[in-house]
Amino acid sequence: MPKSIRRLPDTELEVMQAVWACRPPVSRAEINAILRDVHPMAPTTLLTLLSRLAEKGFIRVEKPGRSAQYYPLVSREAYLADQSSRFIHKLCGGSLSDFASALCSSGLTREEIEELRQLLERGQL
Secondary structure, three states: OOOOOOOOOHHHHHHHHHHHOOOOOEEHHHHHHHHHHHOOOOHHHHHHHHHHHHHOOOEEEEOOOOOOEEEEOOOHHHHHHHHHHHHHHHHOOOOHHHHHHHHHOOOOOHHHHHHHHHHHHOOOO
């Protein structure tokens, strides 16, 4: 089984989502511009969170000049896949049918459920 990806606290995940939304290399200004609307934060706070993400192996930091550039080391898809697997095993006892039942009971529309069904039939999930 591949090494599990560490779950990120909400604020670090918001920063990581901003990194994923950009084309690498990503600047602090690009990250800040994305976060400005959803979770504004002081520049020092953002730098601290970026340092934590680097320590945890989620991003690589390069400083070619005075400003840093950030590169994601964990893809959004890999993070989602790992966390989804953890969720199914932790909360649903590994039962995919329990997970699917909970998902359908969560308020998904008929259209969303149909979209999931089509993705499964095409082998895209």
